[in-house]
Amino acid sequence: MTEIARVEGLKKAFGRIQALQDVSFMVKAGEVVGFIGPNGAGKSTTVRILLGIIKADAGEVKIFGKDAWKDSFEIHKRISYVPGEVALWGGLTGGEIIDLFIKLHGGGDQEKRDYLIERFELDPKKKAKSYSKGNRQKVGLIAALSVDSDFYIFDEPTSGLDPLMEAIFQEEVEKIKKAGKSILLSSHILSEVERLADKVVIIRQGEIVESGTLDELRHLTRSTITVGTKGDVAAMASLDGVHDFVQKEGQATFSADPEFLDGILAEASKLGVKKFEAVPPTLEDLFMRHYEGE
Structure with missing residues (x-):
């Protein structure tokens, strides 16, 4: 299988705190990798380095064969990302923000956008400042799933969603998985990871403690x-x-x-x-x- 993302020997410290110590794993084409660990284990730090938001102290991080830090602009054209806390512009409506995100990405599928808005039961005409955490999360998910990306990075994507919406998210992820897309899913909902992931990477205190398919583990x-x-x-x-x-x-x-x-x-x-x-x-x-x- 084609290598989509490779993290090798990744290290990152914030002052005296060693957030990541020799983190290594790979995501292949058409593969869903579940990235799990408790709060503070290093999941979000790893994701931010993958996205080129922060720079690693040591190690190599490549996506599509490009350097995650130096080539982040080119990489972002082919990825979709949803964080666990989606920040929105309060004065815009949910629909306007989704359209803006899609436009910033370079264009998306309007029909799929409308389908996802209905599927996630989002009122796109409401101002974002009136949205609950769950509805803010829906805006990020709809925008990410409305564009055709090669690599989807979800960092606690269902945070704030009720169980019904979690199930809908899982169904949509299964669809993009069947389409041959690659996904890194960081989640504390283990049943979600177990349902979707081909491979699991467990991180503890900044170190990878286990990785492999569920059958292997x-x-x-x-x-x-x-x-x-x-x-x-x-x-x-x-x-x-x-x-x-x-x-x-x-x-x-x-x-x-x-x-x-x-x-x-x-x-x-x-x-x-x-x-x-x-x-x-x-x-x-x-x-x-x-x-x-x-």
Whole structure:
């Protein structure tokens, strides 16, 4: 796949605070990369360096093969960006601001603009100063999605939106993903990232602690197993790889290390399986693994 963005050895300090330490990841053509971490982890600093808003202290950041700092003007012609806090001109209407953003980008799809305004249930005739945070966010999203870009950067894009609007945003992102566009999605809503992302990059205290596809990362956390057997299910409590074993009414629930699943299944078969459910770990499980110090 064609490389769209590459971040390598990125470092950035603000005074004595080291915001980023050796951050590296890549976004390929047609790929959605989920960029996750708590507030203060370095997500927005990384995004601002990608956008050429601030300059890195060290490392290399390239988008479309161009330097993110030196060639930011050329790069911006081919990207769309939505921050978590959209600032608007209070005296203009939402529709006027959307049109201005589209014009500044170099032109967009008027039909798609109108469709998105209706889809996101935005009143484009109201002055921006009367908008709630959620409506300000909708203006940024509609403007970004109305233009044809090669790379979309979303930094907490659904901040302030209700769950219905979040779902609509996710549906629209899936459409541009199917069109072969690349997306960097920085979000604290893990279910959103899990639904949309091909690859996940987890940042903690300015460092990348995990990266890869969800399938590649899920081996790092345990599946939750629920099993009911004809024989005494308590015999499974002492098996290798079984943790947090809880027995109730002839069945047991426990977490299991993936490398021991064969042995667990074999023991369950000996006891006579009446019920067996295995739930793979979620992105939230993986995320919390790093932030609970496991």
